[in-house]
Amino acid sequence: MLALSAEEQALAQGRDGPGPALALRLLAEAGRLLGAERLIPVASAHIDGCLYHGDGGTEFAERLVAGGARVAVPSTTNVGALDLLRPQNVRLQGHERAMALRLMRAHEALGCRPSWTCAPYQAGHRPAAGSDVAWGESNAVAFVNSVLGARTNRYGDFLDLACAVAGRAPDYGLHRPEARRATLLVELGGLNPALFAEEAFYPVLGAWYGRAVGEAVGVVAGLPPGLAATLAADLAEDRLKAFGAAAASTGSVALFHIAGVTPEAPDTATALGGMAPREVLRPDAAALLAARDGLSTVSGERLDAVALGSPHFSLAEFRALHAALAGRRAAVPVYACTGRHTLAQLEASGLSEDLQASGVRLIADTCVVVTPILESFTGVLMTNSGKFAHYAPGNTGYGAVFGSLVDCVESAVAGRVLRDERLWR
Template sequence: MLNPQEQAIAAGEDGAGMAMRIVAESARLLGAPQLIGIASAHIDGALYHGDSGTLFAERLVEGGAKVAVRSTLNVGALDLTGCSPIRLQEPQRGMARRMMEAYRKLGCEQSWTCAPYQAGHRPLQGSDVAWGESNAVVFCNSVLGARTNRYGDFLDIACAITGRAPDYGLHRPENRRARLVFDVSALSPPFLASEIVWPVLGSLYGREVGNAIGVVTGIANHPGEDVLKAFGAAAASSGAVGLFHIAGVTPEAPDVETVLAGSEPEAVIRVTPEMAAKARAGLSTASTPEAIDAVAIGSPHLSDAEFDMLERLIAGRRLAVPVYACTGRHVLSSLERDGRRKRLEASGVVIVADTCVVVTPIMPELAGGVLMTNSGKFAHYAPGNTGYAVLYASLADCVESAATGKPTFTDIAA
């Protein structure tokens, strides 16, 4: 399976040799006939989950390993910018810092964002890459049209060091065609035009299709990158979605016939208003609380445009409960340049950079706490990761609720 050059690298006792052996053994287990070259990587393995991950990265550093391709980093366990206080205690805090430093020494870009595609890392359509982080993977495949599988810890950094990945799965064109249709044309135009619809549909899509490749039909216009980001993140959280198509929107789906490659769909899922309403209700775990304790937004990380919307909705008011707004340092620099950071923080927004509230302890420990969010991904992970019950709502309703401390909902029928 390995060519002579790859065999020579794998025979080495250095960090590159260890990385090549990891990639080669993964390819064998996956049934890949060969390795292929990759153009870039996005590394999810730098988030501290235990000492073994830190020691693994440091062993690569000690072996002289360096990434061979452009490699950005997903969120870490610490906010190195100092924007938000992290409650992670020693010795875990020190080990998390050592881990982040090891990945810097390996040559990775200090991006620390789950939305690298909005921070300038945008591989070309048809190029092969090795990306980790579920929302980044699905965006890369679906919206950019580059090719990656869902690379996990620590295969992602091994691929980055070797510049190779197993030739299987979504790297192969025949595995990227749609096999089922997800038809949303029965939903009302106001609902489809609303901000609230995309995490709802993404959550429903993920549960319905699992890891199958589907094409969404019934969307009249390109909805914009931020909403496609929200759809993909929710779909990758509720299912194992690595690639979706939207007819007339995403690059590999100019129309349904093309993305089905001339075949009949194996299934057609016709989304009804009742299905959408149930999916929307399923994103909330709190029953009918009289008050909320926090709002969390930015999973995936907020874009510059989303911060503009947040500031417009706050309209200079002082919030009754904090809004935790998670983002990358590429957006933070923009917020600092034009004074938005100061204005937002004066209103009660807690900006979180380099990380997010569901992967490291930031919000106060609060028994029976209620968190409101507009993120399908936060809604999926927050109850288990933070202990807070969740209310799902639009960004506008999240801001109004933060202003009063009481949950506010605008009903838009599906």
């Protein structure tokens, strides 16, 4: 039975106005349903509910604003349904466009930092290891839990904003140390060592992992010597980002451990809490090839668009894209989604002009899978993102083809699907 403190009871009864009272009551009821015995303070929040899915979300946020609510902790905003920097990028019209804008503005009025990115950790929102936070958006949750070592459950729309306004979250699930212990062991021995150097390996491994473990917490071991140190470096965060995003899409992964890399897994035994795993999984080359092929829903050479940046592209990824293009121009539209913080860095570096001259369309604040940006409602989309590949067919109507970043660039320049199969076969 959840018990509220005297302070929480006062908030729920309207001491600070109807907005904070609504947030606290919603949070308390959710906590009761989840079996929590108390609410705990959180250090920050990341709000997924600022993406327009219908008028209810806008009306909820505006009701909080009208009731005098403000976020009680530093809170960033996930992608919205509009590119506020380049409004012409989004084809949303009429009532839906107006409501999407109202929703984004309401979150700003509540005091959220208008980051408009699914990768707030790239925009400086990096809570300390061991701190409790309330984050939404599946890849962001996986990253903040696994790579940064903060503690959150997957907080969905309305609940994420309620946590931010109340400055609290229910004490259950991944907030509790015992729930963070790995129960599965994934051993990677026997794979071609060259695969580990391929950026496309990590979303493929994540796609396999998500399907294999579901919502369980696992620890990945057996990386080649020296690779753990490489993955632990700042420049390799994009690989961990890609792994976690794919795992959270194909499964319900909110926390993973990689032995020798992530903060709660200095070694396999520590990640397992000194206990034996209940299951050991050993993916072989055939299993990973099947996972890679499973990210494509169409075959053949037809290509209508390339989409990159789910999660949002980092500056390092833009540099890799620039190098792969080498001044050539794409024959099909190339959409690169990113946060406005990275876009500012890209413009300062001088690379944005080169990329746009090569036919790259820069998208900020949103992405092609969640709002109408693509030029039609059917076609074939190629991507190096496991998350894009998983969601694009259902969300956009496009068939998906998965490939490496180099595959995507070579295909975009040629105007047809080209993939280098040598490593995978």
